[in-house]
Amino acid sequence: MKRLLSFCMLTVLISCSTSEKSGKTISIPAKGKDLPQKWKLTAMTGMIANVPPISGNDMEYQEVLLLHSDSTFTKTRERDGNIMESSGGFEIVAETDGDYLVLSYPEKNELVGNCSNEPKEWFRFDSETQLVGTWWACDGPGLFFERQD
Numbered sequence: 001m002k003r004l005l006s007f008c009m010l011t012v013l014i015s016c017s018t019s020e021k022s023g024k025t026i027s028i029p030a031k032g033k034d035l036p037q038k039w040k041l042t043a044m045t046g047m048i049a050n051v052p053p054i055s056g057n058d059m060e061y062q063e064v065l066l067l068h069s070d071s072t073f074t075k076t077r078e079r080d081g082n083i084m085e086s087s088g089g090f091e092i093v094a095e096t097d098g099d100y101l102v103l104s105y106p107e108k109n110e111l112v113g114n115c116s117n118e119p120k121e122w123f124r125f126d127s128e129t130q131l132v133g134t135w136w137a138c139d140g141p142g143l144f145f146e147r148q149d
Contacts, residue, residue: 035069038148039131045142053144065103065131065145073103075111086111088119099125100134113140 041063043053054060061079067090068074074087088105105112105119114121115138123131123145133143 035067037067039065039067039145040148041143042146043142043144045136053142060141063143063145067101075103077111084111093122097124101125101131113143115140 041059041061043055044059045051045053061077063075063077066074066076071089071091072087073090074085076083076085086105086109088103090101090103093100093102101123103121103123105121108117108119112119112121113133113135115135122134123143124134126132129147131145131147133140133145136142
């Protein structure tokens with residue numbers, strides 16, 4: 001009887017430890033043969049509650065992330081006809097609340113949107129085709145990226 005109970009407890013623990021979000025498992029799309037990838041900023045929010053996201057040409061700027069197969073990235077921002085570009089390395093980090101894309105820049109610059117002085121940006125995988133920036137946790141804009149095929 002003790003063995004059966006132990007087996008049942010182990011089964012429950014293993015079942016509860018799988019990585020699930022919204023009732024379905026999400027595979028991390030930025031690994032292996034899925035690279036290179038293009039992610040485009042499709043919507044942004046401000047800091048005012050109950051205001052819908054801004055999208056398309058109404059956004060303050062347009063932005064694209066290119067993830068390369070050698071674990072490097074290029075980020076391009078177009079604002080008022082001016083184009084800025086920066087690059088660095090990226091990694092996928094598994095945290096208890098989900099999987100994140102972490103961009104590491106050689107130094108802090110205008111394209112880095114985060115809550116610290118570090119030259120890093122964190123984006124959460126909300127699905128296989130959507131990344132959400134974490135900058136809005138500290139009064140930055142909410143940034144929503146969609147994978148482009």
